[in-house]
Amino acid sequence: MFGKLFKAKKDTFTITAPITxxxxxxxxxxxxxxxxxxxxxxxxxxxxxxxxxxxxxxxVAHVIHTNHAVILEHASGLQLLVHIGINTVAMKGEGFKxxxxxxxxxKAGQTLVEFDIEAIRAAGYPLITPVIIANEEESVAExxxxxxxxxxxxxxxxxxxxxx
Amino acid sequence: MxxxxxxxxxxxxxxxxxxxxxxxxxxxxxCNIFVEKDGKRNSAKSLVxxxxxxxxxxxxxxxxxxxxxxxxxxxxxxxxxxxxxDGHGGN
Numbered sequence: 001m002f003g004k005l006f007k008a009k010k011d012t013f014t015i016t017a018p019i020t021x022x023x024x025x026x027x028x029x030x031x032x033x034x035x036x037x038x039x040x041x042x043x044x045x046x047x048x049x050x051x052x053x054x055x056x057x058x059x060v061a062h063v064i065h066t067n068h069a070v071i072l073e074h075a076s077g078l079q080l081l082v083h084i085g086i087n088t089v090a091m092k093g094e095g096f097k098x099x100x101x102x103x104x105x106x107k108a109g110q111t112l113v114e115f116d117i118e119a120i121r122a123a124g125y126p127l128i129t130p131v132i133i134a135n136e137e138e139s140v141a142e143x144x145x146x147x148x149x150x151x152x153x154x155x156x157x158x159x160x161x162x163x164x
Numbered sequence: 165m166x167x168x169x170x171x172x173x174x175x176x177x178x179x180x181x182x183x184x185x186x187x188x189x190x191x192x193x194x195c196n197i198f199v200e201k202d203g204k205r206n207s208a209k210s211l212v213x214x215x216x217x218x219x220x221x222x223x224x225x226x227x228x229x230x231x232x233x234x235x236x237x238x239x240x241x242x243x244x245x246x247x248x249x250d251g252h253g254g255n
Contacts, residue, residue, distance in 0.1 A: 061212045069179050089178045134211045
């Protein structure tokens with residue numbers, strides 16, 4: 001109990017949902033690399049709206065050239081990976097419209113990628129989107145995830161106690 | 165030591181193989197490990213750094229390992245770099 005109080009003094013960083021939909025545990029992702037936690041810890045969102053926004057002010061550390069995955073870096077050094085759908089790399093960019101480039105500075109709420117939910121579904125790929133900390137060892141001391149219906153930019157999905 | 169590999173994965177070094185490279189590299193804490201393409205050299209122990217190399221199918225990527233167990237690291241990560249498909253689960 002007291003431990004919790006003391007820990008609360010450290011920097012807690014709340015990450016809101018980058019996509020509107022339903023937040024579920026990573027274990028529900030039909031891909032062993034994500035479900036088994038090998039890609040990092042975090043949460044998955046089953047999208048209901050085809051738009052990925054920045055959940056916090058960040059630098060775009062990476063956008064895969066096919067626009068299905070983005071890594072954002074926060075000023076604290078924390079890197080957040082959002083991977084839209086599973087095996088969507090095979091769509092080679094079709095159905096994905098990128099709005100940012102590597103190195104861009106983005107503001108919370110800014111649109112990063114728009115994606116065509118129907119096109120991805122029609123191509124046969126799961127839409128479930130892992131949202132994970134890409135560099136947990138260096139950036140995060142503790143991490144908690146929150147589930148349920150989420151609205152992008154409003155509802156928290158990850159609470160991280162920053163390492164620094 | 166260093167060796168150059170040709171990326172055989174049709175999809176390039178995308179998120180999944182990149183993470184495999186990082187996980188493998190981190191098994192060698194006392195070995196400096198870098199991936200290099202077109203003169204750009206990045207640490208193999210950071211997902212962002214491996215991804216920003218932007219290695220596509222057919223690209224040549226040089227793997228540099230310096231330190232303890234450099235031969236083992238070279239072998240393990242080299243096999244990921246040159247793998248035709250992602251290294252697990254049949255994906």
